[in-house]
């Protein structure tokens with residue numbers, strides 16, 4: 352049979368970690384790859400900037416990794432990318448609705464039994480999850496409920512309940528009424544059911560010494576792919592023997608297309624034939640990771656601040672570095688708790704719930720939720736989505752394949768999941784005739 356003339360063997364849509372990894376693997380196998388990226392940069396939901404807050408390197412998106420994330424760790428080793436470990440904080444700060452507690456544990460002694468019950472409930476739930484298999488086939492629907500409902504079903508009470516709800520929302524960057532408890536509990540299972548491991552996987556793991564951009568660049572340089580920036584794809588049309596892709600500024604044909612755009616963005620691309628109803632439905636619902644990450648340079652805060660709060664605007668405020676001008680804080684607010692990250696007064700109000708004397712010198716943030724190429728922060732499925740849709744997310748449709756962190760089983764909210772998915776999708780494409 353005659354093969355049609357095409358511009359590339361594979362067009363990869365999106366130059367985040369999923370797309371860059373897939374392009375690298377496909378290129379290494381001898382395929383001609385063209386990557387079409389909507390933004391004017393690679394890296395997607397990772398974005399290392401050195402042009403804000405006195406020029407110190409800030410990760411606006413994905414940042415922390417842990418050794419248990421084997422895909423990203425392997426890539427860092429492969430390219431000799433420098434990794435920095437985090438220092439564990441010498442103490443924790445707890446904020447109960449804005450009242451700062453300097454106690455060892457986050458609850459008063461009379462409530463220690465409740466805290467213990469909450470920890471047992473978490474570990475019991477985590478022990479049921481096998482992260483190496485699809486979650487939807489494991490009889491876990493009772494956990495695929497909103498975080499608040501899970502806390503009630505598990506009989507959590509008092510401040511231990513409030514702390515845990517806030518912490519799970521913080522992990523998911525989601526609100527208590529949308530985020531799936533199962534998706535966050537998956538973190539626990541992926542860390543061998545270690546509660547402390549789960550804390551490390553959130554903000555106390557390792558970072559890229561020269562930013563996530565160092566690994567993104569290494570992947571991009573390795574594959575030899577033709578990467579076109581500022582090229583948002585508008586349509587993907589399949590024919591018997593090829594696929595035609597139209598993007599702003601051009602068009603390309605290929606034998607196979609790999610889509611790596613974030614979940615909520617998929618609905619914006621026109622597909623012929625139409626996208627499978629399940630994929631379109633979940634894209635329209637989008638995921639629950641709809642919160643904020645805000646950097647703040649502050650004075651009047653402890654250099655070792657590591658604060659978890661409940662009934663607070665931020666669920667976490669942590670000191671990352673001390674600069675001559677002040678302490679650099681990273682702050683997270685879950686979906687539904689908007690803090691204006693460009694307004695130092697608003698950030699000061701929220702930080703003061705953890706450090707009452709705080710003054711804010713500067714802030715830096717990126718609005719991933721209203722960014723048309725991300726429509727959210729890291730993937731946290733909404734309650735019920737894993738049970739209803741998980742099986743459809745990565746299923747190829749003819750010559751069109753799907754990757755992106757949200758299609759990974761172990762770490763769908765992480766850089767690791769993106770790399771895992773890129774590797775899986777490249778292997779899938781290489782197996783096709």
Ligand SMILES: Cc1cc2nc3c(=O)[nH]c(=O)nc-3n(C[C@H](O)[C@H](O)[C@H](O)COP(=O)(O)OP(=O)(O)OC[C@H]3O[C@@H](n4cnc5c(N)ncnc54)[C@H](O)[C@@H]3O)c2cc1C
Pocket residue numbers: 364365366367368369370387388389390393394395396397411412413414415416553582583584585611612613616620643644719724725727728729730754755756757763764765766767768769
């Ligand atoms: C604030 C924040 C904090 C995070 N913290 C961590 C963390 O500490 N650790 C961690 O491991 N992960 C973290 N993550 C998650 C991590 O960044 C993501 O899971 C991962 O980067 C996703 O990679 P991806 O390739 O699947 O998707 P993306 O990085 O989103 O890449 C998809 C690409 O597709 C492009 N695109 C979209 N639409 C089109 C179109 N129509 N045409 C062409 N291109 C298009 C986008 O511009 C983007 O570049 C965080 C994310 C955010 C936002």
